[in-house]
Amino acid sequence: MKAAALKLDKTLIRREFWENRSLWMVPAVAAGILTVLSVYALIAILLHNQQVNNVDVNGMHFQIDEMPDLSNSDDADLTSFVRFGTLSLGALFNFLMQIVVFFYLLDSLYAERRDRSVLFWRSMPVSDVRTVLSKLATACIANSAITFVVTIAFQLVLLVLLMVLGASVGAHPWLLLAHPGAFLGAWLLLAYGLIVQTIWYLPFYGWILLASSWAKKVPFLWAILVPLGVMFAELWVFHTGKFAHMLLAYKMRWMGLAFNLDPLHFGNLKHLDLSGSIMGFGNIGALVTSPSLWIGLAVAAGFTYGAIWLRRKRSEI
Amino acid sequence: MSTLVKARGLSKSYGATRALDQVDFEIEEGRIVGLIGPNGAGKTTALKAILGLTDFEGELDVLGHDPRQARHELMRHVCFIADVAVLPRWLRVSNAIEYVEAVHPGFSRERAMHFLQRTKIKQRSKVGELSKGMVTQLHLALIMAIDAKLLVLDEPTLGLDILYRKEFYTSLLNDYFDAQRTIIVTTHQVEEIEKILTHLMFIDGGRVTLDRSMEQVAEDYCEVLVPQDRADAARGLKPLYEREVFGKKLFLFEGVSRDELGKLGEIHTPSVADIFVAKVRGDAK
Numbered sequence: 001m002k003a004a005a006l007k008l009d010k011t012l013i014r015r016e017f018w019e020n021r022s023l024w025m026v027p028a029v030a031a032g033i034l035t036v037l038s039v040y041a042l043i044a045i046l047l048h049n050q051q052v053n054n055v056d057v058n059g060m061h062f063q064i065d066e067m068p069d070l071s072n073s074d075d076a077d078l079t080s081f082v083r084f085g086t087l088s089l090g091a092l093f094n095f096l097m098q099i100v101v102f103f104y105l106l107d108s109l110y111a112e113r114r115d116r117s118v119l120f121w122r123s124m125p126v127s128d129v130r131t132v133l134s135k136l137a138t139a140c141i142a143n144s145a146i147t148f149v150v151t152i153a154f155q156l157v158l159l160v161l162l163m164v165l166g167a168s169v170g171a172h173p174w175l176l177l178a179h180p181g182a183f184l185g186a187w188l189l190l191a192y193g194l195i196v197q198t199i200w201y202l203p204f205y206g207w208i209l210l211a212s213s214w215a216k217k218v219p220f221l222w223a224i225l226v227p228l229g230v231m232f233a234e235l236w237v238f239h240t241g242k243f244a245h246m247l248l249a250y251k252m253r254w255m256g257l258a259f260n261l262d263p264l265h266f267g268n269l270k271h272l273d274l275s276g277s278i279m280g281f282g283n284i285g286a287l288v289t290s291p292s293l294w295i296g297l298a299v300a301a302g303f304t305y306g307a308i309w310l311r312r313k314r315s316e317i
Numbered sequence: 318m319s320t321l322v323k324a325r326g327l328s329k330s331y332g333a334t335r336a337l338d339q340v341d342f343e344i345e346e347g348r349i350v351g352l353i354g355p356n357g358a359g360k361t362t363a364l365k366a367i368l369g370l371t372d373f374e375g376e377l378d379v380l381g382h383d384p385r386q387a388r389h390e391l392m393r394h395v396c397f398i399a400d401v402a403v404l405p406r407w408l409r410v411s412n413a414i415e416y417v418e419a420v421h422p423g424f425s426r427e428r429a430m431h432f433l434q435r436t437k438i439k440q441r442s443k444v445g446e447l448s449k450g451m452v453t454q455l456h457l458a459l460i461m462a463i464d465a466k467l468l469v470l471d472e473p474t475l476g477l478d479i480l481y482r483k484e485f486y487t488s489l490l491n492d493y494f495d496a497q498r499t500i501i502v503t504t505h506q507v508e509e510i511e512k513i514l515t516h517l518m519f520i521d522g523g524r525v526t527l528d529r530s531m532e533q534v535a536e537d538y539c540e541v542l543v544p545q546d547r548a549d550a551a552r553g554l555k556p557l558y559e560r561e562v563f564g565k566k567l568f569l570f571e572g573v574s575r576d577e578l579g580k581l582g583e584i585h586t587p588s589v590a591d592i593f594v595a596k597v598r599g600d601a602k
Contacts, residue, residue, distance in 0.1 A: 010419075011415070011420060015412075018407070019407050019408075111405075112405070115405055116401050118403075119403040120399075120405070122388065123398075124392055124416075125390070125391075125422075127388075128388075
C-alpha cells in the first residue's frame with residue numbers, strides 16, 4: 001500500500017515535469033550559454049595573449065594576476081574562496097529558478113482549467129489534496145534540487161576551464177583539487193541554504209497556487225495585483241508602507257537566520273569572514289525557533305488549503 | 318443485482334435556472350442506460366452530480382459514496398469521458414499510458430495497447446499532434462482499459478467519423494460490457510446507440526420524463542400509419558403526437574393496446590428519436 005502511494009506521488013511529480021519542461025530546460029540552457037561564453041572567453045585569452053597580465057577581449061577586461069594565487073594560500077583562504085564561488089553561482093541560478101518557479105506555479109492550477117484537461121485529471125482516482133501538494137512539491141524540488149544540480153554542474157565546468165587557464169599562465173589551480181573537503185563543505189552549505197530558502201518561501205508558493213486556482217483569467221494579475229493593492233491601500237489610507245516592508249523583510253529574513261548575516265545591508269557582505277562559523281550551520285537552532293518560520297508555514301498551509309478547496313469546487317473556468 | 322446510483326430529490330440551480338428539479342432515479346448494475354434530452358435539459362448536470370464534479374441539493378448515492386465527499390475514492394470504480402475533448406495538448410501518448418497505469422489500480426496496459434493497435438496513434442506522438450478523432454480514440458482506449466463498475470460517456474463519439482463510431486459502439490458492447498458493468502451514455506446521435514441500450518431515460522426541463530427498460534419502451538410505444546379518413550378515430554385514442562407522412566397521418570401512442578391500434582392502420586415500432594420528439598413536443602402542449 002505504501003509502495004503504491006509512493007509510486008503514485010512519484011508519477012504525479014513526473015507528470016509536472018512532462019508538462020513543464022521549462023523547469024529543467026531553462027536552467028540547463030542558461031548553464032549551456034554560460035559555458036559557451038566562458039569557453040569563448042578562455043579561448044580568446046589564450047589566443048590573444050599568453051604572457052601579458054592585462055588582456056582586453058572584445059571590450060572585456062581581464063587581469064590575470066587578480067586570480068587568486070593558490071599556491072601560497074592557507075586552508076582558510078581556500079575554503080573561503082570555494083564557498084564564495086559556490087554561493088555566488090548558486091545565487092545566480094537561484095535567481096533564475098525563482099522566476100521559473102513563479103511562472104510554473106501561476107500556471108499549475110490554471111492551465112488545466114483553461115484547456116479543460118482538469119476533467120481528465122479529475123476522472124482519475126487521485127485526490128485534490130494529493131494533486132495540489134504534488135505541484136507544491138515540484139516547486140520545492142525545482143527551487144532546491146534543480147538549482148543545486150545545475151550550480152554544481154556549471155561549477156565543475158568552470159573548474160576545468162580554470163585549470164586550463166591556470167596551466168597556461170603558470171598558476172596552480174589544481175591545488176584546489178587537493179582540498180575536496182572545501183568543495184564538499186561548500187556544496188553542503190549551498191544545499192542547506194537552498195532548503196532553508198525553499199521552506200521559507202512556502203507562503204509565497206501557497207499564495208501563487210491560490211491565485212492560480214482562483215483566477216478565471218490572467219492569474220499573474222491576481223498574484224501580483226492583490227498584494228500591490230494592499231500596499232497602495234495602506235499607503236493611501238495610513239501613509240505607511242508596513243505591508244511592503246514586512247513582505248520584503250520576510251523574503252530576506254531566511255538568510256539572516258540561516259547564515260547569520262543581514263542581507264538588507266549588503267555593504268557588510270564584503271567584510272564577511274566566509275571561512276568561519278558565520279557561514280556554518282550554527283544557526284539551525286535560531287532558525288527553527290524563529291516565530292517567522294512558523295507563522296510563514298501557517299500562512300502557507302492556509303493558502304494551500306484554499307487552493308485545494310477551490311480545485312475541488314470548480315473544475316471549469 | 319445491486320443499485321449503483323440512487324437519486325432522491327436531486328436538484329441543482331444555476332442562478333434562477335433550475336437545471337435539475339427534484340429528480341428521482343435509480344441505475345442498477347448491468348445496464349446500459351441512454352440518457353437523452355435536449356441541450357440544457359439537465360443531462361450534463363445530472364452526470365456531473367454523479368461524478369462529483371458539482372454541488373447539488375437532495376440525496377445522491379453512487380456505489381455507496383456521496384460523490385461530493387469522496388470523488389477520488391469513487392473514481393476507482395467510475396470512469397468517465399466528458400463531452401469536451403480534455404486530454405492536454407502537451408501530453409505524450411506513452412506518458413498518458415504510464416500515468417494512468419501508475420494512478421489507477423484497475424488499468425490494464427495490455428488492454429489499452431489492444432485498443433490503440435486498431436488506430437494510427439503512435440506512442441511518441443503528443444496529443445497536440447493528433448487529429449480530433451484520434452484524441453477521442455486515445456481517450457476511449459485509456460478509459461476502456463480500466464476495469465470499472467460504472468462508465469459514464471457524455472457524447473463519446475463527438476468528432477469521430479462514421480466508421481469509427483460504429484466500431485466504437487461494437488467494441489464497447491463486445492470487448493467491454495458484461496453483467497458486472499454499467500454504462501450511462503448521452504449522445505445526440507440516438508439512432509447509433511438505441512440498439513445497444515437496455516434502458517432509456519429522458520430528461521427535459523430538469524425533470525425525468527421517461528425511465529424504463531427498452532423492452533418496456535417497445536411494449537408501451539407504438540406508431541400507427543393511419544389514412545386521413547380514420548385520423549379522427551385515431552385522435553380519439555389520445556395519441557402523444559401526430560405528423561404527416563406521404564399523405565397519411567402517423568400517430569404515436571403511449572400505453573394503448575396493439576390490438577386496438579391494429580384496426581386503425583399499419584403498426585410500427587417507433588425509434589427512440591421519434592418517441593423523444595413526441596414526448597418533448599407532447600409535454601409542451
